[in-house]
Amino acid sequence: MTDPNLTSRYEIRRLSPEHIEWVKAISAHCTIFCSSVWPVVYPDHKEQRCYQFFNDVSYLVEHQINSGMSFGVFDKQYVYKHPESASVGGALYWDEDDLEHHDVDGHFLLREMDFPLVAFALSCDGAQPLDPERLRPLCDQMPLIETVSSNLESHIAPNAKEWQPIGPKDILMRAGTCTRQDYAGQGLMTMLSRFVMREAAAEGYRAIQIKTTSDAVEKAWFYPPEPFRALLVSEFSAETCEEIHPSGRPFKPFYPSKQRFAQIVVDLKTDDSTPPALVSSVGAPL
Structure with missing residues (x-):
């Protein structure tokens, strides 16, 4: 598939099971x-944690790629590092045994990702949601993932209930967006997000719902092209979020991160008379 906003170097393709390991690697590394x-918030043992995340994110990735509404950006001019990678169209060389034999860090793991997939956006139909129990290993490893979701749900605007799926091809649920570190800053995520919006609208979806944990992803989804419009239905800040420790003392679970988290709905069914101005249901516009 092509997008008029992409340079001739890149191409958007629908992801399939053959891309699962690549998506898992980019997701874990990012x-x-x-x-x-x-x-x-998890600064220790990052190399071991990356391998563990790669394993634990399998269900999340597989479910959404199998849904048929997940897409990736591919570099058509990608230069392979290994001849054997080129012969098969790309390969991943991650091996947990490397922790014992190599100086493994983020740069090492990035070099071992020898494939042309450089960004992705995972989605699934809201009528076929993710199974929370199958996400348990991922949440057990990084419990604050659940804290993000629970806080966004607790801050959700009253009128956001209308954006819950009522059947197939009603609400597209976005869960997983990354750009590979060596391709960041080129606007690929914004172009991919707009492609997904147009594709979902063409498929008949009423809206797209996404929870964001980065400024770049939030910006990409909160500023859609006309005639779509975005609504901020929930938000909270890592900097001000507090919980109560078993000892009874308040603490900030995300300290020292200052990231703002947001839940955004992109309305795909607006007509030409609907102003494209952004609407916040819980406060001032972004």
Whole structure:
């Protein structure tokens, strides 16, 4: 598939099972090493955590790729590091045994990702939601993932209930967006997000719902092209979020991260008379 906003170097393709391992690797690397949240709140043993995340994120990735509404950006001019990678169209060389034999860090793991997939956006139909129990290993490893979701749910605007799925092809649920570290800053995520919006609208979806944990992803989804409009239905700040410790003392679970988390709905069914101005249901516009 092509997008008029992409340069001739890149192409958007629908993801399929053959891309699962690549998506898992990009997701693990971006989450553990590149996020403004997770490397800050989980700073220790990042290399081991990256391998563990790679294993634990399998269900999340597989479910959404199998849904048929997940897409990736591919570099058509990608230069392979290994001849054997080129012969098969890309390969991943991660091996947990490397922890014992190599100086493994984020740069090492990035070099071992020898494939042309450079960004992705995972989605599934809201009528076929993710199974929370199958996400348990991922949440057990990084419990604050659940804290993000629960806080967003607790802050959700009253009128956001209308954006819950009522059947197939009604609400597209977005859960997983990353750009590979060596391709960041080129606007690929914004172009991919707009492609997904148009594709979902063409498929008949009423809206897209996404929870964001980065400024770049939030910006990409909160500023959709006309005639779509975005609504901020929930938000909270890592900097001000407080919980009560078993000892009875308040503490900030995300300290020292200052990231703002948001839940956004992109309305795909607006007509031409609907102003494209952004609407916040819980406070001032972004």
